[in-house]
Amino acid sequence: MHLPDLITAFGPGRVNLIGEHTDYNGGLALPFAISDGVTVRARALPEKEIEAIAVDLGERDRFELADPQPAPGWRGFVRGAAGELQQAGVPLRGARLEIEGTVPRGAGLSSSAALEVALTLALLGLSGAPEPDRRELAKLCSRIENQWVGANTGLLDQLASLFGEDKRALEIDFRSLQVRPVALELGDYKLVTLDSGERHANAESGYNERRAECARACEELGIATLSDASAETIERLPSPLVKRARHVLSENQRVEQTVQALQNRDLEAVGSLLSASHASLRDEYEISTPAVEQAVQRLLDAGAIGARIIGGGFGGHVLGLLAPRARPPSDAAEVRPGPGARLLEQ
Numbered sequence: 001m002h003l004p005d006l007i008t009a010f011g012p013g014r015v016n017l018i019g020e021h022t023d024y025n026g027g028l029a030l031p032f033a034i035s036d037g038v039t040v041r042a043r044a045l046p047e048k049e050i051e052a053i054a055v056d057l058g059e060r061d062r063f064e065l066a067d068p069q070p071a072p073g074w075r076g077f078v079r080g081a082a083g084e085l086q087q088a089g090v091p092l093r094g095a096r097l098e099i100e101g102t103v104p105r106g107a108g109l110s111s112s113a114a115l116e117v118a119l120t121l122a123l124l125g126l127s128g129a130p131e132p133d134r135r136e137l138a139k140l141c142s143r144i145e146n147q148w149v150g151a152n153t154g155l156l157d158q159l160a161s162l163f164g165e166d167k168r169a170l171e172i173d174f175r176s177l178q179v180r181p182v183a184l185e186l187g188d189y190k191l192v193t194l195d196s197g198e199r200h201a202n203a204e205s206g207y208n209e210r211r212a213e214c215a216r217a218c219e220e221l222g223i224a225t226l227s228d229a230s231a232e233t234i235e236r237l238p239s240p241l242v243k244r245a246r247h248v249l250s251e252n253q254r255v256e257q258t259v260q261a262l263q264n265r266d267l268e269a270v271g272s273l274l275s276a277s278h279a280s281l282r283d284e285y286e287i288s289t290p291a292v293e294q295a296v297q298r299l300l301d302a303g304a305i306g307a308r309i310i311g312g313g314f315g316g317h318v319l320g321l322l323a324p325r326a327r328p329p330s331d332a333a334e335v336r337p338g339p340g341a342r343l344l345e346q
């Protein structure tokens with residue numbers, strides 16, 4: 001079999017329109033892939049080793065394919081990608097990987113999943129192995145993050161990056177992992193992101209603690225996942241578990257209402273739902289910060305009809321829906337749904 005000596009793979013970041021911290025609770029979310037992301041150029045090496053270069057950081061790594069060991073920072077993702085693919089039975093070839101990204105790290109736009117997805121597609125392509133089912137690949141990528149990087153994140157980012165479509169958001173049901181494209185027709189309205197300037201790492205922020213709180217709430221209620229709970233039963237949970245559960249149940253409803261509002265072309269309703277999601281993430285899930293609040297306020301002052309924190313929380317970007325004649329702050333960036341992860345022409 002002829003194997004390619006050069007493969008370039010791109011993994012997009014994502015913006016989550018709504019449905020935050022619902023993925024690991026068996027709930028619903030409505031993300032889309034964006035045009036920013038991570039590109040990995042992989043060139044085959046005769047040695048059975050990986051040489052990786054993080055071009056933006058000017059840093060390198062090198063390890064034997066036979067024995068990838070965990071490492072801090074971006075190196076953990078590369079080693080995890082090699083480790084997990086081999087564990088899944090993919091016969092990897094040695095490679096030199098050049099990694100370059102346009103999505104800021106730790107900023108709520110899913111730089112981690114973009115990296116995992118680009119790395120695995122590039123390594124798979126170079127090995128000549130057929131691309132696995134994309135749901136299975138999303139799970140493999142999330143194992144890199146959970147087991148090699150120490151962030152107990154869910155599948156939102158990987159599914160958004162792998163299933164992204166032009167002009168469409170993706171309604172994801174995390175119970176069945178069903179992904180349903182939903183047209184995102186905004187007319188003269190605009191979605192913009194604004195950086196709060198604060199960075200987070202999901203492995204170190206309060207993210208893992210929130211996930212553990214949800215698991216405790218399930219234990220107390222004797223259910224498998226919080227999305228199975230009813231609004232009445234969660235009220236017997238102690239604080240702060242009751243607050244976390246209230247967020248999850250109300251956020252699932254907001255996702256359904258947003259899909260409906262988009263179908264009705266009722267963008268004012270979408271704006272109100274974004275702001276309601278933010279209030280719940282701030283007051284019930286408690287993942288906002290003063291810098292995030294300031295960024296949300298700046299978007300509202302600029303004429304956003306709704307704005308909210310996106311991603312894991314504790315910093316990162318905020319998202320706003322701007323009315324037709326509103327002028328975004330000069331440091332805001334317009335975002336639109338773009339295609340999912342793919343191999344690029346050389």
Ligand code: GLA
Nearest residue numbers: 020021153154155156311312
């Ligand atoms: C991060 C995680 C996702 C998801 C979001 C919150 O982006 O990687 O799995 O939990 O936070 O919705």
